Amino acid sequence: MIQAAEFGFWTQIRKSPYFESTVRWGTKAFSVYNHMFIPRDFGDPEQNFWNLVNDAILCDVAVERQVEITGPDAARFVQMLTPRDLSTMAVGQCRYVLITNAEGGILNDPVLLRLGAAHFWLSLADSDILLWAQGVAVHAGMDVTIREPDVSPLQLQGPKSGMVMQALFGESIADLRYYWLREAELDGIPLIVSRTGWSSELGYELYLRDGARGEELWERIMAAGAPLGLKPGHTSTIRRIEGGMLSYRADADSDTNPFELGLDRLVNLDMEADFIGKAALRRIRAQGPRRRQVGLVIDGAPLPGPNTTFWPVLKDGAVVGKVTSAVHSPRLERNIALAMVSSAHAAVGEAVEVAGPFGRAAATVADRPFHDPAKRTAVAPVPRTA
Template sequence: MKQTSDFGFGTQIRKSPYFDATVRWGATAFSVYNHMYIPRDFGDPERNFWNLVNDAILCDVSVERQVEIAGPDAARFVQLLTPRDLSKMAVGQCKYVLITNAEGGLLNDPILLRLEKNRFWLSLADSDILLWAQGVALNSGMDVTIREPDVSPLQLQGPKSGEVMKALFGESIFDLRYYWLREVELDGIPLVVSRTGWSSELGYEIYLRDGSRGDDLWERIMVVGQPFGLKPGHTSSIRRIEAGMLSYHADADSDTNPFELGLDRLVNLDMRADFIGKNALRRIQAQGVKRRQVGLIIGGAPLTGPNTRFWAITKEGQTIGKVTSAIHSPRLGQNIALAMVASEFTTIGSMVDVVTNSGPIAAQVAECPFYDPKKSLAVA
């Protein structure tokens, strides 16, 4: 059995409340996300994918660090951070939002949770939004308190996750709607549960509100989940690329705007409320974008893992873009990728070349998402 001392990036990288439990349950490698350890290997990634899509997996995603925004002006301040219209967001609701800078660039794409009228959490992708929000608040003139609470999420994802949740919390958990949350307790452990997750499968996120109970919570879920085929796991690159889900720093960064990503639905330029980047996004919308995200189907032998650098995309010798995330999907029997290419080369079905580590390979521009585009599995 691996010992926790076998892993070490130094004391500057934080361990989650589930760290020791994940090692006991078979985690063999970690990477770093939001200055924290995240388990990235419980064995064969393809086996992890099949565990996810056929049964259920439990993932330590404490790296989705929470930024709590509370106070009399919390709702107005949160709206300042995002171009998505939040005027009808109810208490108990979750929303996928974008956080943009003054130039309209993407700083993060978190899930926003509204716990109370004047209290929100941002459940983050991989960037320091706590510092950004505190900086914005400094001269905003708004009455808000911004901090990182003692909150550590797990993801329970897969078609049998609902049955595991029922065994843990009872039949009433099925009343929880997609992108809504509920405050609950389990054996005296304080939690928030939401119908969300980074998998595009049926799934839940379980937010632990007392870091001292991490080991208890992990073990309780795994024991209850065993009859349903629950396995320890990690977020699946295969499944998230099939679903066209963004990975920040790979598929988007501060130089990428929502229109390039096809996320126009998350930008409301007509609402009365102001937000950071509004003028820039108006200008970008009026001018149009010079590049867009597309899906690619890449030929050749099955990729043995994700790309570790951005592969150039060429057309008749001209560089027209880059592959941001690529993987082999065993379900689709294809190499699939997310890519950013010049707008004039985004026609579905058109052919390009991808310059991989082993040389140029022909690829076809494809519809994205590649699988279950209407998210019927997650919403069910």
């Protein structure tokens, strides 16, 4: 068995409450995300993909740190951080949002959870929004408290995740709607449970509210899921690229604006409420984005793994963009990628080339998502086990 000491961990990077459990269950490699170790390898990534799309996997995503915003002005403050209109967001609801800077660039693309009228969590991608929000609050003139609570999520994802959840919490959990949350306890372990996840599959996130009980929660879920084929796993690069899901710092950063990503639906420039970046985003919308994110199908032999650098995209020998995320999909039997290219070359069907470690390969601009564009898999009602 691999021991934690063999990984050479130090104290500067935090471990999750599930760290020892993931090592016992076969983690073979970690990377760092939000200043915390995240399991990235439980063996064959293709098998992890099939486990996800056929059965269910449990993933340690405690790296999705929470920024908690409370206080009398919490709702107004959260609206100031994002261009998405939150005026109709109910208590118990989740929303995918963008956090933008004064230039309209994206600082993070978290899931926002509303736990109470004046109680919010931003469940983060990989950037320091705690410090950003605290800095904004200094001169905002609003009565808010901003902190990182003791909250560590797990993702339970895959078509059998609903059955595992019913084994844990009873049949009523099937009533939890897509992008809604509820408070729950499991053997006295305090949780927030949401029907969300980073997989484009049916899935749930379980937000542990007591880090001392991480190993107990992990083992309890794995035991309940064993008869249903639940496996330990990691977020699947294959599935998330199939689903066109962003990986912050790869597919977007502070120099990327929502219109380049086709995320106009997350920007309401006509709402009365003000937010950071509103004037800049109005200018960008009026001018039109210079770049656009596209899907690419890359010809050639199956890629041996995801890209670890940005690959140039070329048209007639000139660089017109870059591949941000690429992988071979065993289900689609194609090399698929997300890329940022100049708007002049973003039309579906456009023929380009990609320069990578394989040399140059022909590629074609394609629609994204590559699979299940209507997200029927994730949104569909959950069948009851009883």
